[in-house]
Amino acid sequence: MFEKYKPINDKMYQVMDNKGNLILKDWKGSLSDKQLTQAYLDMLFERTADNMAVSFQRQGRMNTYPPNLGQEAIHIAVGKVLTADDWVVPAFRELGVYLAAGASLMEIFLYNKGNENGLKYINAPHLLPMSVPISTQLLHATGLGFSINYKKEKGVVFAFVGDGGTSEGDFHEALNFAAVWNTPVVFIIQNNQFAISLPVKQQTKSINLAVKGIAYGIPSLKVDGNDFLAMHDAVSYARKNAADGKGPFLIEAFTYRMGAHTTSDDPTKYRTKDEDNSWKEKDPLNRLKAFLTKKKLLKGIDEEKLVDEFKQKIEKEFEAAEHAPEYKLDEVFDSMYEQIPDELKRQKHAYESFLLYKEKVQ
């Protein structure tokens, strides 16, 4: 399907232009009009939740948060092809994927407020927790892929990494093992052009990031990550490829981090306004919206009203996170092992006797 888009020629798969016009004239996607419209609404929801998360952080109600702004097409495209059998192995900037996998915003907020209970993802049995050390999680994806083959299960694994992560050794080990073991893993590099402050040019001399998969024998594709239609084609194909027993697939989703790395970061130090503005024209929401508008699919949708409803829902989730039970001393110890070793019990008791002492002296 993607013969014309060999990474070595640096050809990027795109379906529509910035104005929502089809570049591939006889393109026919696999989603119905209704599904396409829903995809746009999901992207809108992700963006609304993401913006609110940033303001919760700014209000001091949440700790550091990594904004997703500008990368929603990638997330919702994966969300649309995800089945209940599939696994998701996140990096940490894939909000829409977590929601599609069954995580609640309450949990995501709770984690970002600083509570491990937010990583339980109670209704997402196959969603792994976010991984802070870069690229280390890709090996878990490879291992999960192996386990799927071993147990003759149906699912595939979607594993995420950023452009900076392609420099880490674990990236290469994960790709190599995945290929040798023929595991059903779809690796998705969200190339948002910057690893905190470092531009891709200083990260690698490779012509692009997709080309890195080729040396490992993994079919690889560079995709316009801001083009929902292209992303959906790519992840559908990659998922089927993996599910059919053809092994891993690598997608470089070429995109732009329109926000900061995290709420602690100031991108004006390393990016120009011109650069930011040029990417605003490629905003994934505007592009899909323009495409849908031309097809007259957004008639009867009151976006403003919808966003208000989203905001109310998101606010409720945040309030639930704020009202989560207080963090208990037991929680520091209880989940380290299946049974708490005596030595940990002793350390906990030592702290408890300090608490008793403190009560007495006060």
Next chain:
Amino acid sequence: MKVMNIVQAINDALDIKLAEDNNVLIYGEDVGVEGGVFRVTEGLQKKYGANRVFDSPLAESGIVGAALGIAINGLRPVVEIQFDGFSYPAFDQIISHVGRYRNRTRGKFTAPLVIRIPYGGGINALEHHSESPEALLGQIPGVKVVIPSTPYDAKGLLIAAIEDNDPVIYLEPKRIYRAIKQEVPEEKFAIPIGKAKVLSPGDNITVIAYGAMIREVQKAMVMAKSKGISVELIDLRTIWPIDRDTISQSVRKTGRSLIVTEAPQSFGAGAELISIITEEAFLSLEAPPTRLTGFDTVIPLPMGEHFYMITPERIMYEIEKLVSF
């Protein structure tokens, strides 16, 4: 009962678990066709097939990181790191993820995997083939670290490790892989992780050791006995979670203690054990708790290794000093 050395006992434990639990699988460098560079997994690929016992690409972080993914989906991988000195690339996975997955997900995901690592010096090897990383590993929250010193313990501890629902690092004292033969039950049995063992009761001094050092202490004990010194020898067996009770009970009785380890001294298992002894047996102490360890140096290449390795004579020297303190 069957007479086995440590290599055979480990192989036997793996054989038993592969036979009874289809979720158990083995991989690592050269563990399949070749049966491992120490032949620990010999014959297992032939018996259980290359889908359950196989060679992986040569990358230690990859081996351990993938094992975590495999374990998260309910399987029980037993992976081999070929030599102690090659375990360091896997430390990131062990520290950052393997030990943390249960806690991070509040028990939703667990990591019931076993990492086998031949360790220790005294085998005339190249650099990076004679290291003792047990204290480095013992500091990592969320994992358990065990070390057998006999064929019996090798089998029982490995079965316990594979059946444990938490990650276990199983260090194999390669120097005594074939040095000790012992009758070992042919059926399955497990030795509880976290329990030290009093190998021989005594009155005058407690000596605590593990792995290949046990045999050296036992040789020293023959000399001690001839001088009328009664030594209580404890095999720690588990580095973490450490068995505070067995250690403190013994030292409360003897009042004197010597810890013998091959690893570097500072911040090592000896330091931990002496802290425990001081906390728990302070009023019973007749002499300063003492450690005899490797130097805080790189372990020398074979021509200089004799300066570094702990010998029965050096153990005896310390025992005599402590008893006459």
